[in-house]
Amino acid sequence: MGELASMGGARGPGGPRNRVSGSDEDAQRRANEDAPVIPGLGRRIAALFRPHRRGLVAVVALVLVGAGLSVVPPLLVQEAFDVGLFPADGRVDLRALAVIVGVMIAVFVVSAGLSVAQTRLTAGIGNSVMGSLRVQLFERLQSMELGFFTRTKTGVIQSRLQNDVGGVAGVLTNSVQNILGNTVTVIAAIVAMLLINWQLTLVAVVLMPGLVLVQRRVGRVRARIATRTQESLSEMTSITQEALSISGVLLAKSFNRQAREVARYQDENGRQVRLQVQQAMSGQWFFALVNVFLSSIPAVIYLVAGWLITGGATDITAGAIVAFTTVQSRLLFPLVSLMRVALDVQTSQALFARIFEYLDLTPSIVDADDAVDVPEGPASVVFRDVEFRYPDAAPGAAATLSGVSVDIEPGSFVGVVGPSGAGKTTISALIPRFQDVTAGAVEVGGVDVRKLTQSSLIDRIGLVSQESYLFHASIADNLRYARPDASGEELVAACTAANIHDTISSFPDGYDTLVGERGYRLSGGEKQRLAIARVLLKDPEILLLDEATSALDSISERIVQRALDTASHGRTTIAIAHRLSTVQHADRILVIDAGRLVESGTHPELLARGGVYSRLFSEQNG
Ligand code: ADP
Numbered sequence: 001m002g003e004l005a006s007m008g009g010a011r012g013p014g015g016p017r018n019r020v021s022g023s024d025e026d027a028q029r030r031a032n033e034d035a036p037v038i039p040g041l042g043r044r045i046a047a048l049f050r051p052h053r054r055g056l057v058a059v060v061a062l063v064l065v066g067a068g069l070s071v072v073p074p075l076l077v078q079e080a081f082d083v084g085l086f087p088a089d090g091r092v093d094l095r096a097l098a099v100i101v102g103v104m105i106a107v108f109v110v111s112a113g114l115s116v117a118q119t120r121l122t123a124g125i126g127n128s129v130m131g132s133l134r135v136q137l138f139e140r141l142q143s144m145e146l147g148f149f150t151r152t153k154t155g156v157i158q159s160r161l162q163n164d165v166g167g168v169a170g171v172l173t174n175s176v177q178n179i180l181g182n183t184v185t186v187i188a189a190i191v192a193m194l195l196i197n198w199q200l201t202l203v204a205v206v207l208m209p210g211l212v213l214v215q216r217r218v219g220r221v222r223a224r225i226a227t228r229t230q231e232s233l234s235e236m237t238s239i240t241q242e243a244l245s246i247s248g249v250l251l252a253k254s255f256n257r258q259a260r261e262v263a264r265y266q267d268e269n270g271r272q273v274r275l276q277v278q279q280a281m282s283g284q285w286f287f288a289l290v291n292v293f294l295s296s297i298p299a300v301i302y303l304v305a306g307w308l309i310t311g312g313a314t315d316i317t318a319g320a321i322v323a324f325t326t327v328q329s330r331l332l333f334p335l336v337s338l339m340r341v342a343l344d345v346q347t348s349q350a351l352f353a354r355i356f357e358y359l360d361l362t363p364s365i366v367d368a369d370d371a372v373d374v375p376e377g378p379a380s381v382v383f384r385d386v387e388f389r390y391p392d393a394a395p396g397a398a399a400t401l402s403g404v405s406v407d408i409e410p411g412s413f414v415g416v417v418g419p420s421g422a423g424k425t426t427i428s429a430l431i432p433r434f435q436d437v438t439a440g441a442v443e444v445g446g447v448d449v450r451k452l453t454q455s456s457l458i459d460r461i462g463l464v465s466q467e468s469y470l471f472h473a474s475i476a477d478n479l480r481y482a483r484p485d486a487s488g489e490e491l492v493a494a495c496t497a498a499n500i501h502d503t504i505s506s507f508p509d510g511y512d513t514l515v516g517e518r519g520y521r522l523s524g525g526e527k528q529r530l531a532i533a534r535v536l537l538k539d540p541e542i543l544l545l546d547e548a549t550s551a552l553d554s555i556s557e558r559i560v561q562r563a564l565d566t567a568s569h570g571r572t573t574i575a576i577a578h579r580l581s582t583v584q585h586a587d588r589i590l591v592i593d594a595g596r597l598v599e600s601g602t603h604p605e606l607l608a609r610g611g612v613y614s615r616l617f618s619e620q621n622g
Helices: 024-031 041-048 050-085 094-143 146-151 154-167 169-196 198-205 208-243 246-254 258-281 284-310 318-359 424-430 454-460 475-480 488-497 501-506 524-538 554-568 603-609 612-620
Strands: 381-388 401-408 413-417 439-444 461-464 542-546 572-576 588-593 596-601
Touching: 041 050, 041 094, 041 318, 050 094, 050 169, 094 154, 094 169, 094 318, 154 169, 154 208, 154 318, 169 198, 169 318, 198 284, 198 318, 208 246, 208 258, 208 284, 208 318, 246 258, 284 318, 381 424, 401 424, 401 588, 413 424, 424 542, 424 572, 454 461, 461 524, 475 488, 475 524, 488 501, 488 524, 488 554, 524 554, 542 554, 554 572, 588 603, 588 612, 596 603, 596 612, 603 612
Parallel strands: 401 596, 413 572, 413 588, 461 542, 542 572
Antiparallel strands: 381 401, 381 439, 588 596
16 A cells, blocks of 8 residues: 555646746747657567567566465465365375475465566667667757757757656656556456456456546646646756856856856756646545545445345355455555556657657767778868858848869968858868858868768868867877777877977876866866867868967967968968968968858968958958
8 A cells, every 4th residue: 555655636727926027038938848749659668678578578487486476475375374284184184285385385485586586688679778768869859960969958868868868767667567566466356357257356456447447537637747847858968968067167257157056956956846746646536536546346245235135136255255355455456556557658759758858859960871092092071152050040041151163282381361251161171071051062072061971071170279178087088089990100200290299298198098077177278288189189181270379379470370380281270360370471361251252372372362361360460
């Protein structure tokens, strides 16, 4: 009965939320709160178990053997009484008794072993299904285009992977065993009851379908609450992720907004607490009802039995009534367990729907069926009348890039300059296919990048951006991300070329120094030089430098600039620059303004033209 107490009284889907906020974000969230609709959900969940068919058959076999064995002890009790203790001749038969007791104990031992084996099998199957779901999800997310991650909060993504997959774990591991075992027990009990008396059995089971109907309703309510709970969990993960990251903490501290962050967390946490209580309470009234109902059946049986006997029934002896109510009461626990599992399964469907929703995401940038590798040889980069619009740009807004045509020869150094927001970074994003053009084409090595395999394309390109990302690992590990098999000498050579080897050598732990979360233990210039060394290890033919030095002070900038000059030697280099001085020596400088290529030429040519470039130049040089 303790079982019943822990179950979930429907509380209505809405429940008070104590949230007085009418913001768009809130409305959006409420709209998202119902579980996504996934067609064929049940079939897809079942398909997850397909690789474990043999394991499942073994579980079924174990459950059946276990159920069969469970019938033996009650039969032996009868033997113990009739043959051992109180035989017809009145003399206790110790030998027979010893054998019977021995067999009983053996049955208990074997049953216990079977139950352990069952648990091992089901835990193995459940966890491996969950594990492969997690990996599939991770893989799918890794394949998504960059735009997906700029649109979606990191915490929300992490939450699907952790909280939603984690949420179905219990169901995956326990349900199979529970459903099979209890179904067998319930069927056996009903058969036994039928053997004793069919009218009484009818009385005992007539209301069961009603319970099942009520249970399904409760399940739906719980599924809705579960969806909300997961939404709230993902919101909490987002807040944690944003507020407790280095940048988040820095921001909160510098604006003295720690209290606001705590309040935000507290607010969402309050919602989470209310949802958890709702979830715990949903179904409580139902299970209380089931409890009263199932407990009252024996009493009703006495009444009905009396009525039947009065009506002339002769097969209802005192023994039959005792036997019947004994069996019926043994039905209670498995029935309640089954309803609980059914409820859990129903609730978990909401979580499965959220998982499948993410598994069904389709990356918008994928390899073409007939994609080829980037042709061997020097890599030219060509833009043909390129137009680009961000998918989420306001309708009617001007394109981010339009009519951009450039022909960059292999091995040349091209600078890209222009006012902030002109579209320079967007140009560099089109080359490795982080974004696809909306019209025109970008070609690498003479082939449209949309006809190239992404892996061969990325292999040819090295990218150094304004803020280089470093893992919380050793310097050597960060460098080897570019090439896992790089030798120690190669690391030193790359770092020497990138002007960072001496600095690394001066650290007590040298190349084993931990760089700290996102590289916060290194100065900006050191991080950039490390990032350059990393790219040098990759040894790409095309080098994209996106304001690689603009975050640095002039001394660091000069050191990093020297490293970049070495790095760009012999590579097709496209350097986006804020400070014109960094690309003054370029073979060609492209001037971008409001998404258009407005000027192109060498520094002296552009100065002589007296256009946008010469204006920018005089602004920067007084
Ligand atoms: P630049 O590098 O020259 O400063 P960008 O290429 O970064 O300019 O941006 C060009 C324009 O595109 C800007 O108006 C910017 O606001 C817009 N933009 C940049 N990234 C996105 C994005 N992910 N979604 C929508 N608009 C964007």
